[in-house]
Amino acid sequence: MEEDIESAVNAFRAGLPVCLFDAENREGETDLLFPAQSATPATMRQLRFDCGGLLFLAIGHEVGETFGLPFLQDLHMNPSLIEGNPILEHLQTDDLQYDSRSAFTLSLNHRDTFTGITDHDRALTTRRFAELYSELTDEDDALAALGKEFRTPGHIPVCRETEGGLSKRQGHTELAVGLARLAGMIPVVIGAEMLQPDGDFALSVVDARKWAMERDIPFLTGEELVSALGTKC
Numbered sequence: 470m471e472e473d474i475e476s477a478v479n480a481f482r483a484g485l486p487v488c489l490f491d492a493e494n495r496e497g498e499t500d501l502l503f504p505a506q507s508a509t510p511a512t513m514r515q516l517r518f519d520c521g522g523l524l525f526l527a528i529g530h531e532v533g534e535t536f537g538l539p540f541l542q543d544l545h546m547n548p549s550l551i552e553g554n555p556i557l558e559h560l561q562t563d564d565l566q567y568d569s570r571s572a573f574t575l576s577l578n579h580r581d582t583f584t585g586i587t588d589h590d591r592a593l594t595t596r597r598f599a600e601l602y603s604e605l606t607d608e609d610d611a612l613a614a615l616g617k618e619f620r621t622p623g624h625i626p627v628c629r630e631t632e633g634g635l636s637k638r639q640g641h642t643e644l645a646v647g648l649a650r651l652a653g654m655i656p657v658v659i660g661a662e663m664l665q666p667d668g669d670f671a672l673s674v675v676d677a678r679k680w681a682m683e684r685d686i687p688f689l690t691g692e693e694l695v696s697a698l699g700t701k702c
Contacts, residue, residue: 499677505599522662527645529656578623
């Protein structure tokens with residue numbers, strides 16, 4: 470297991486992908502993950518062609534706090550918003566089969582994008598978000614800085630880590646940023662879920678592991694990652 474962890478950390482530090490499986494008793498999905506600050510159009514193409522699931526940006530709790538990004542589920546359950554938009558009461562997320570709360574926060578486009586959906590545009594949005602967070606100082610107005618470069622809604626869905634991270638929730642968002650922390654990198658990660666070729670089900674862990682092995686891509690399970698992080702999670 471230590472060899473697998475070392476391979477994953479070295480790959481991530483080099484801007485290369487890592488496959489990460491959560492658990493059979495959770496979503497039972499494998500995500501292909503890249504450090505966001507290394508995102509290029511080729512990164513987006515690989516996620517699109519090799520995965521088939523939703524591209525998402527996983528961010529650490531501290532990143533969400535810095536930019537004041539709300540959980541959409543909390544936002545949509547705000548009484549004042551429901552009063553003005555009654556449909557929100559009917560669309561409340563109260564029946565997730567794998568968790569009690571969704572990790573989604575706002576979706577983003579960089580202001581220099583056109584539609585925001587091309588590989589170039591999504592790479593720009595992803596990379597600049599990570600770079601902006603790393604560039605901020607205590608004197609900066611983080612919300613103004615984010616608004617200067619980004620707008621919402623956009624074509625990069627953002628998922629925010631639960632406060633307490635893996636000690637509170639072991640979803641793909643927490644696992645992704647946990648991998649970044651283990652590698653000593655900023656907790657901003659781009660990824661996508663791997664589906665079967667027909668798209669009807671998640672790619673099985675056996676097939677995902679085989680796929681990764683054939684391409685020399687490190688493969689980790691959530692259990693292995695949590696164990697490696699230890700008290701850091």
